[in-house]
Amino acid sequence: MLRLLVPVNGSEHALDAVRYAAHLFLDRCVSDIVLLNVQGPIEHGRAIAFHSVSALREIGRKQAEAALRKARGILDDAGAHYVTQIEVGPVARTIAQCAAANQCDAIVMGTAGRSLIGTLVAGRLSNRLIRMSAVPVTLVK
Structure with a gap:
């Protein structure tokens, strides 16, 4: 059976991918x-000038927990x-590395947002991930 990696950012589209993964689990495919x-x-953002690294990491951890x-x-x-x-790092590369480190057989992720900008940003991410990943990437709409 398959081991899936599902990246989540708190968006409804990411949750659609989680629901798809849950269906695959219930169908005994995963x-x-x-x-x-x-x-x-x-470290490269402007916030570092106003806050300590530890305070910014704590904010990031809280955002991640909320997204999960x-x-x-x-x-x-x-x-x-x-x-x-x-994890912390460049999104596409970090997802691909995490899939490899966890010996995942596939990546399932949500599609772009409904706005034009959201579509462009997520499209760039999914295209980069497809090029970097050693495993199949499934986009869920």
Whole structure:
């Protein structure tokens, strides 16, 4: 059976991917799910001039936990076997590296937002991830 990596950022589109993964688990197509939230590096942003690195990391951790909360609820309701991870780094590269490190067989992620900007940003992310990943990437609409 398959082990899936599902990146989540708290968006409804990411939760659609989690629901799809839960369905696959219930259909006995998937044995394990890795929920991943990737926080961008904070060292290069402007906030570092006003806050300590530890304070910014704590804010990032809280944002990650909030993004994972609903996803965990969906998988708990399905009785799925899963683990959660929070990583910091460039999003596409971090997702691909996490899939490899966790020996995942595939990545399932939500599609772009409904706005033109959201579509462009998420489209760039999914295209980069497809090029970087050693495993198949499924986009869920």
